[in-house]
Amino acid sequence: MFSFILKRLGVMVLTAICLTFIVFYLVNLDPNLEKIAKTQGNMRMTDEQVESWLESNGYREPLIKRYGEWLINTVQGDMGYSLRMQKPVTGELGQRLGYTGILMFWVMVVMVPMALLIGVLAGMREGTKLDRALSVASITTTSAPEYVTGIIFTVIFASTLGWLKGVSSVNNITIENFTLPVITMAIYGMGYIARMTRASMVEVMSSQYIRTARLKGVSFKNIVVKHALRNALIAPFTVIMLQFPWLLTGVVIVEAMFNYKGFGWLLVNAAANNDIDLLLGCSVVAVFVVLSTQLISDIGYAYLNPRIRVN
């Protein structure tokens, strides 16, 4: 088990370095640098002035060297300085991550139990009306990305009915202004997880060992709860973990739409303004989130599946 985790960690680190290097490279292309020089200096600099500004600010050092320096600093906790916000990156990142963390927490709390429940109920008895209804509902939610459901829910609950607010605030979280962002994200992810759970459940329920349990005289309820679930829920677990990369995009969309100034909002800001250090910092976080959820997913799958865990 130990060498397995070690190997995966190694691959993870390698991937992280590759990805952050790519971002570093793209962000430091000439046109971007030119834009930075002009914004920081003045908009009407000539090309020579741009060059000398860049040189004096260390932007013309060899790329690998600059990447190396950045990497060392980051590992030590110093992620540079945001040119746009005039604040150190690390502190800003930490704070915004916290806000997004609250959002993600509530999204998971709403989404995961509902999705699993829907999937199990649908897959338990394949082909029945309940199954068809739940399946179509799940497919519908996977067809509505956050910018669609966000609009629709805002229209219904905020603009027309007025029950909820369409704008959110990180400093003042209430049911009124927090519900819409949470259910917008939860609805989209729910559909996919429910579908995977259903598929897994159907496969398990039609397997031979369920038939053995039935022929042993086990009641239907016990078949589902004691025999089927522990096999059927292995696959959805990995799916949930692998949803995180997409949830990251969802967070960005939702925070932009509802003006919730969390990590996603920060990322968009950094990218739009080519705020190099901030952008790199956000990339590190994003990459880290994605890779660690992949790792947890792999380990979790190996652990939950007795065929792999017990030799």
Add this chain to the structure above:
Amino acid sequence: MSEPILKIDDLCISFFTRIGEIPAVMDFSCEVMPGEAMGLVGESGCGKSTVALGIMRDLGKNGRIVGGSIKFRGRDMVDMSDEELRKIRGSQISMIYQEPMASLNPAMKVIKQLNEVTMIHEGLSETDASKRSIDLLDAVRLPDPDRIANSYPHQLSGGQQQRIVIAMALLSKPALLLLDEPTTALDVTVEAGIVDLVKDLGKEFGTSMLFISHNLGLILETCDRITVMYSGEAVESGTVKEVFDRMRHPYTQGLFRSIPLPGADKNARPLIAIPGQFPLPHLRPPGCNFGPRCDYFVGGVCDKGDLPMQPVAEEPDHEIRCVRSREIDWNAPPANIKKQESVTAGEIVLRVNNLKKHYQVAANAIFGGIQKRVVKANESVTLEAREAETVAIVGESGCGKSTLAKILLGLETATSGEVFLNDKEIGSVIIHERDTNTVSSVQMVFQNPFDTLNPSHTIGGQIIRVLEKFGMGNNNEERRQRMLELLDLVKLPREFEKRKPRQLSGGQKQRIGIARAFAGHPRVVVADEPVSALDVSVQAAVTELLMDIQRDSRTTMLFISHDMSVVRYLSDRIVVMYLGYVVEQGSTDQVFSPPYHPYTEALLSAVPIADTSVKKKHVVLEGDIPSAMYPPPGCPFQTRCPRKSQVEGDLCERELPPMRELATGHSVLCHLPQSVFDDMDPIISLGDAHADDYAAPIDPTDNQPSSPMH
């Protein structure tokens, strides 16, 4: 005479699909007495498994009992509510079926799965239930029951898993046990152990059994009575002796004539296949279902009305569904047997010298990935094959026969040793480095007919591609002609050229596989269990076809199998393999008569033979086949060898035995002293009755059954 435990009357089960109603079982009647074992025999699709599922009332979404009754202990089960059924299942009627690994929940420990039975049906506490479960694990002869109870199913071998399934079925001491092909997925020697166990337990617990199988030999060994099913109906039923010795239905006769019994011989007394095919369920012929394929069919008599089951004269318990039964001469030898000239073998074509193949695998792909183990798939394999000869390679799983085949075909290369095809070394030449001539000289017929053809291409197209690859024919038209000739060779209609594999039956697909293999005039054809996945009646036809083509083209055939009956029937020489080693080698006569290697002894004893006059010595091996990753030290067979005590000291555990020549061309890999070999008794002895033909009349009083049945 007490009441039957199970009484099925005129049972009709149908499946309701998109196409409409498909009757699977029609007017089926059967009785099982307390303590009796009833065998239900038929080929795939005849409805026998459906009967069992019908008894358990587990027919799925589409199946329904549409007529008749199933009386268990006098009560009609068709009337029972779901709650009552649930109480009966697992406690009074239990079922065991084919794949033991799939039957057990992979995420639950064995002990928990066992305990469920008694906890649900007898209300035992967990401690009491565990005690009972462990006792029963002991009763099914599992070593170290405590360790096994705490394991997960995937940690155990196939034989062990099936024993656990049997234990689970017997925990509540059911009155009736249904067994649906319980040993088909297991190795032959493991199967023998399970069969033994089931018989003994049946006697001990007094359980009645309904034993479903397509293997007549197995039924003979385990059952008291037998019912033969064809296309949804029972066609013959009676005691085992009555049916086996005095069969009175043409289908039963056809079945017996198509299996390789010890009396059959490929040249003098070839197998006779049942012509035609099963009728499709919704296209059954009027009158007798078997009529269109029956040798004794008479129009106007056999195709009218419903045929009832009628008793045979002088044997009121023996019933058959045939209106012409009394008119048929059951003693006549089969018509139009083509006796063939036996073929003399030619020069040596294939020579394998001390072949070794070792694989490197990670012991566990995820955990402990650094440590690598070596799997010794083939060790010191030496054999020879001549032109026109059939050499059988016999062994169970893990013996290395598939690896040997792969090396011959170039899919793998040897780790050391040589393979000579007509003096050209090919063992180290991988397939894409071989020239076209060599490639077309060694071809294979694959095991699984359902996967052997690409579903996306037409039959004609696939054969033409083979011809293209082998450089036969100078243009498309020539190749097409040759393809049509090949279709003729395997006795398939030429219009199959345009069909896709989906539209062909298993037997037909395998014929195309044979056509493909012989397309390039090969010198050597490796047939890897070519018929084991087919129905019994189809097996005979395909086997005969293979023999015919081989005889005419004088090709060398390497026939890989685990079925000793088929091997005896068609091979000239036999090579017995165990865990990568060749343990015995010789001509068919030499291998089938003593002296034997102890493994060969056990193998011969394990194969069920559907002949009441055959006497078989009883040799059952303990334990399971060791894993090829952790082979035992010394002789590979020593962990299970019943004759180990006849060798001095612990020689078997320390040293690999030498290859000894017992006679010219007959060698064994064994430490046993010559005296033991000289004293060996034959495992299989034929009764006198089967000297000349198949169905000679036998006096019921002077026959001994071959196995210790009641």
Add this chain to the structure above:
Amino acid sequence: MENEYISTFEIFTTSIIRFWPTWSAIAVVLIGGWITRSKLGLFGRLFDSPVGMTGLIIVLFWIFTAIFADIIAVMPSDAASFTPGIKKGGPGIIDAGNNIIMIWGADNLARDIFSRVVWGSQIVLIIAPAATAVAYMVGITLGLPAGYFGGRIDTVLSFLANLILAFPVILLFYLLVTPEIRQPVYYDLGLFSLPWSIPIGLAGFFFLFPIIFLCTLWLTRFDHAPKKLAMYIGATVIIGLWIYAGLVFGADFAPFNLEPNELNVFAAVVLGSSPGVFRIVRGLTLDIGTRDYVAAAQTRGERPWYIMLWEILPNARGPLIVDGCLRIGYTTILLGTLGFFGLGLSPESPDWGSMINHGRPFVRVASSIHLSLIPALALMTLVLGLNLLADGLREESLRD
């Protein structure tokens, strides 16, 4: 002067009537399909699945709307109405000045939403399927060898695929689709100047794959017929490179051309979908590669690429078709995301994502919700249709 509106009922009926070319075409396809359904294989069996049929009808609706956009739309996509008071007008508003009825209202620049949605369907239904097709070429050409050969090829390719998949999509888009990156640098090569930028490089790389795929296909099939082989490869290479020059480098002599924006979007979307296809094809190859007919092909001396393309790939049709439908839906969502962040095509284009984005500031007021809501619903119905279609196909293929 106040503008007048038509009644709700009239909005409803006019909406249906305006799509008459679409309805007729759908009827023709359905009837024709019903008659020939036994010959259509998997698609023929679709008629048995209500879910699949619903999906099919929705998808056909948008396909034919895109085809007949010229007839159905009433105003060009970028035309603004100068009639006073039209801006952000509600559904059914009558534009007396231009003599048309904006049945679905007007946006904040006084453009007809109905027409823009119809024009937008063209954009989506050209880019999404095309990008998916190219992603398939890439995924298949790389996934087959990864699954078949295993070993180092598999390790490297899978690592690269994971790399791209691990990259947060939104970050990928922001880095690739910014104006700065878009600007091509021109290299003077004497006869002509070659534009170069990262998106052009990416697109150049991806667009090679269809050509490579087709050529390998011919090479393996006609290895025994050199004349046919030369003919097929010649045609493929010439036509392929001709189209390639136009799409990637914007050459004038070529039949198709892409705006730099469009090229950018295309390259980004293909990059985002290819690893997914790679994974699926690799998985299918690993599974199908264990079948006996593959071993049979090996034992008769077939070369690996023949086996991959002609033995394995045809049998992966079913799952790939199902995945294809889903992936076109996913690509549509990606396009919408790009538009939502203003990263997509030019601001005036009637791309649905951009429309949603531009309408966002107005969504909180009940009277102007239609600016974002209508394109959102359009996008959702298209993806829903694709998903239902895929689900129906999957059900039918399993029910064999």
